[in-house]
Amino acid sequence: MLRFGGCRRGALSVANVDIRCRGRQALPSLGWVCFHSGPADHISRVLARGPDFTKDFLRLPALRNGLANDLAELNRLNFSRASPDLIVACLATCRSRVRAVRRYRSDVRARRWIQVEISMARVLAFFGADAPVRQLSYAIYGQLVEMVADLDDFLARRPFEE
């Protein structure tokens, strides 16, 4: 049994549901699930689908939040004119999130060019081309924000799909 102490409203409705999840990675996202999922019968419906689906259900919101945090950091690096090395390091983290999102079942469009663009930015940073790295970083940021929005749309309607 998992306790939901510290969660916001909506958590109480599912406080007695026994959620079994594999590994500790899923735990940080439970609060999000509780808050956004609404009535307990939707949670029960998700849990009834088995541990694999439950794992996907928990992991995707965590990845979405992680990607949003990385993008906030990338945005700070962009507007503060940070060093291209820092920008590229942040882009590499974003790329790992994008790869991870593609491992789970969702209808979020896979943006394969993002990974190519991030690799290109790393090469350019290696050769010390600051301006192209910043331009690429702006472009990648825009595409990744769209991806986060797609994830939001998908996660908002998934509990209600049969």
Added chain:
Amino acid sequence: MPASSRWVTFITKLNRQTQAGKIKWKATNEQPDLLNGDFVQYGTIYVANLETDIRDATARIYREKRRLENEYEEEYWTDRVILDIRTSELEDFIRIPSKAGLDDLYETVAYSSSRVDDFVDTFLKSSG
């Protein structure tokens, strides 16, 4: 382009143009239609003019804190960033949907408006 993606593109374009210095935001204390109360409070409001070839518009972005109650009558505060657009002086501001990227836009606007870069440059150049 789907409607959802359209708004996200709009927000990211605003963000990019703000960073490039093409859009200047001004901080104001109050707007006539945004008044603080017991249940709602507004942070600093940033206003900017958006110019296009056809028509201009006014945008404003701010943080809204709203006091709500849950089903057990326990109070809590929500905090979110709001972006409003007005295309004519005679019309009301239209609130655009809350989408990913709004928080980042607010951060960029606050940074550019506060001119932290100028201060840091001056501070570093000053003797002592």
